Amino acid sequence: MVFEDLYMQGQRPKYDCLLFDLDDTLYPLSSGLATSCRTNIEDYMVEKLGIDKSKIHDLCNILYKNYGTTMAGLRAIGYDFDYDEYHSFVHGRLPYENLKPDPVLRSLLLNLPYRRVIFTNADKVHAAKVLSKLGLEDCFEGIVCFETLNPTHKSTVSDDEDDIEFVGSRTFAATNNGSSSEIFDIIGHFAQPIVGLGLPKSPIVCKPSEAAIEQALKVANIDPQRTLFFEDSVRNIQAGKRVGLQTVLIGTSQRVKGADYALESIHNIREAIPELWEADRKSEVAAYSGNVAVETSVTA
Structure with missing residues (x-):
């Protein structure tokens, strides 16, 4: 029995789940959706939040760098808005027609014997729209998305342990209507830092927060x-690496710190990580071995 247990352990695949980012991972950056999304975010900030257009470029860069998404950053520094309205504005005008069915990727995914x-x-x-356009809507067990990690519109910064924590010793209090008593001048903060004044934290949970990744894994x-x-974002x-995941960077063949593999395109997965298909062969060997009769000697 000991030998059999060791043998079966040796046949166990290295992985039992493949976790995929969506945008610029399952389709190329050249599709233009990322560029369009950035433009829509900037338009939203000007049209809906009344932010001075001359500050948009620098503000977007700072918020994205420090909060994971511009949206999370906007909420952190004091802007209150409806999440669904924001997503509708930002994603509703994307050139989804640039995405075409990808039968090659579909075949690769469906032949991978993992969750x-x-x-x-x-x-x-x-x-859902991206997966539908790519013809991949039935290739995944489920989707962990914004609503999964942010199930309700949290109008105030919460002390809940699942919220994203950011470095800083002081945050700004929110008023009853969800808007900060003042908008935190994050551009000014980085131009002339004040000792002891840290960044306000965001009620939005998102990558690259380790807490967000751990929550997604738990869910x-x-x-x-x-x-x-699988991700296109280095950070x-x-x-992901820090929370124990094995990682594949998509969009470049140059490995960086934290990436176990680096692929120019998701289509290169079979050539770059052939071990993913070894699970099928191992299971076939295990099944065959389990049907082989073993002759044993029996003493009377």
Whole structure:
């Protein structure tokens, strides 16, 4: 029995789940959706939040860098808005027609003998539309998206342990209507830092926060030690690595710190990680071995 147990352990696949980012991972950056999304975010900030157009470029860069998404950053510094309205504005005008069915990727995914889950910062409507356009809507077990990690519109900064924590010793209090008593001047903060004044934290949970990744793994019942994480973002890859995931950086063949693999395109997965298909062969060998009769000697 000991030999049999060791043998079966040796046949066990290295992974039991593949976790995929969505945008610019399952389709190329050249599709133009990312560029259009950035433009829509900037338009929203000007048209809906009344932010001075001359500050938009710098503000977007700072918020994205420090909060994971511009949306999370906007909420952190004091802007209150409806999440669904924001997503509708930002994603509703994207050139989805640029995305075409991808039968090659579909075949690759369906032939991978593992759980397959999407993990995106985007909302569920956008995720469903992208997967539909790519012809991949039935290739995944489920989707961990914005609504999964942010199930309600939290109008105030919460002390809940699941919220994203950011470095800083002081935050701004929110008023009853959800808007800060003043908008935190984050551009000025970085131009002339004040000792002891840290960044306000965001009520929005999203990558690359390790807490967000851990929460996603918990929700989807995923063991990080037996999961391969596909992402186009270096910082998301590195955050995933810190929580125990094996990682694949998409969009470049140059490996960076935190990436176990680097692929120019998701289509290169079979050539770059052939071990993913070895699970099928091992299971076939195990099944065959289990049917082989073993002759034993019996004494009277």
